[in-house]
Amino acid sequence: MMGRTAEALFWIGRYAERAENHARLIDVYYHIREDKEGSGSEAWGRLIDTIGDRAAFTEQYGSFSEQNVLYYITLDKNNANSLLACTNHARTNLRNIREKMPCELWDILNGLYLWMREKDVRDITNDSPHLFYRYVRDSLSMFQGAATSVMPRQNEWHFVEAGRYLERAENLLRLLQSLCGELAKEEIPSYPLMLSVLKSVSGYESYRKAYADTVNLTTIMQFLMLSETFPRSVAYAFLALERSLSGIQLEDMTLDHEVRKVAKLAGRVTANLACMDESDTQSGKLESALQALRDSCNVMGLRMAKVFFPSREEVIA
Template sequence: MLDRIAESLFWIGRYTERAENHVRLLDVYYHLREDSTGEDESVWRRIASTLGDSASYEERYSNYEERDVLHFLTLDPTQANSLLTCVIQARENLKKIREQLPTELWNLMNGFYLWLKGVHVDEVIQQSPHRFFQRVKEGLSAFQGTAVSITLRDESWHMMECGRYLERSENVLRLLQSVSQKVPEQNKASYAFTLAVLKSAGGYEAFRKLDQEEFCMEGVARFLLLQEKFPRSVQFAVTSFEQHLKAMRGQTDTSGSALERVIRMAGKARSELGWIDRNEIHLDSLGDVLQQLMATSRQLGDSIAKYFFSPGREVIA
C-alpha cells in the first residue's frame, strides 16, 4: 500500500469519527446549557474553546453568542476544526483514492457533504439544533454502516479503521476532560448533567446493563474509560486499534519491523489501561489520568505517521 493511500485512508477514518464526536459534544453542551444557571456568554465561550480556537473566534466576533459560535463550530469552512471542515477533509481524502473503496461510500459521503454545505445556521437554530445534530449523526452512521457491510477486509479497511478507533479514543478523552472540569465540588453534579455526558457517547442503556457503578460522574468516567464491552469506551477503541494493526501483518508493504513497533506500542497502551484500578479514578485524580492517556494516544498517532506516511507529513489531531 502506497504511503499516500495509507494516509488518505487513515484520515478518512479520523475525520468521519471526529465529525461525529464533535456533534455529540456540541449536543452535550446544549443539554448542559439548558441545565445551567450561568451566563450564556460564559457557556458559549467554553464551547468555542473546547472544540475550536478561541483566538481565531475572537478575531472575527466581539461577543460569544449562540448563532456565531454555532456557525464557527459547525458550518464555517475557514475554521480548521469545524464540522463542515472535517467532512470536507474526509471527502477530499476519499476522492483521492476512490478506486480503493466501494463506490457507494463515495456517493454517501458526497451526498452528505452537499447537504451539509447547503445548511444555514439560522435554519439550525430555528428548527432545533438537537434535530440538526441528530441528522448529522445519522448521515455519518450511514457511511460507517455501509463501510462495515460492503468493504473488503484488506489493508485499506484496516488502515481506515485504525484512524477511526484512534480518533474515537482521543475524542472520548476530550469529552471527559471538558465536562469533568464543570463538575461541582464534592461530586454534587446534577442527574441531568451526568446523563447528558453518558448519552453523548450513546452509552446510557449500556451503562445500565453492564455496570454496577453508582450513577455519578466518577462512575460514568470509569465506564467510558474501562468498559471492555462498550464500543465507544477508550479500552474498546485502543484494543480495536491494536487488532487492526495486527490484521495488516503480511498484507502491507510496510516493513515488518516498523509495523511491529507500532503494534507493541498499541499493546502497551492497552495493557496500561487494563492495569488501571477503577477505584483510582475519582474526581481528584481524573484530570491526571486523562492527561496521561491523551499523551499515549498522541504518541500512537505520531508513530503511525512516522512509519506509514510520506516523510514530512504530520498527524494533527
C-alpha cells in the same frame, strides 16, 4: 500499498469519526446550557475551547453568541475542525482513492457534504439544533455501517479502522477531561451533566444495564474508560486500535516493523487500562491518567505520520 493511499485511508477514518464525535459533543453542550446557563456566553466559550480555537474565534467574531458559535463549529470552512471542514476533508481523501473504495461510501459522504454545504446557521436554530446534529451523526454512522458491511478485511479496511479508533479514543478522552473540569468548578449539577455525557456517546442504556440506578462520577468514569464491551469506551477503542494495526500486512519489512511498534504501544495502553481499578478513576488520579492517555494517542498519531505520510501534516483536533 503506497504511502499516499495509506494516508488517505487513515484520515478518512479520523475525519469521519471526528465529525461524528463533534456533532455528539455539540449536543452535550446544548443539554448543559439548557439545564443551567440559558444562553450565557461562558457555555459557548467552553465549547469553543473544547473543539475549536478561542483566539481564532475571538479575532474573527468577537462575541460568544449562539449564532456565531454554531456557525464557527459547524459551517465555517476556515475552522479546520468544523463539521463541514471535517466532512470535506474526509470526502477529499475518499475522492482521491475512489477506485479502491466501495461506491456506497462515496455516495453517503458526498451526499452529507453537499447537504451541509447548502445550510445556513439559521437552518440550525430556526428548527431544532438536536435534529440537525442528529442527522449529521446518523449519516456518519451510516457511512461506518456501510464500510463495515462491504469493505474486504484487507489493508484498506484496517487503515480506516486504525484512524477511526485512534480518533475515537482521543475525542472521548477530551470529553472526559471536559467533564472533570465542569464538575470541579461545581457550576453545573453533576447529575444532568453526567447523563448528557452518557447520552452523547449513546451509552445511557448500556450504562444502566451495567450499573442500574447508580449514577455518579466514579461509575461513569469506570464505564467510559474501562468497559471492554461498550464500543465507545476508551479501553475498547485501544483494543480495536491494536487489532486494526495488527491486521495491516505490508511487504516492506521496515514499514511492517514500524506498524508493529505502534500496535505494541496500543497494546501497552490496553494493558495499563486493564490494571486500573476504582481508585484510579477518582478525582485525585483521574486528571493525570486522562492526560497520559491523550499523550499516548498523540505519540501513536505522530508515529503513523512519520512512517506513512511525512510529506504533509493533517489537522490534529
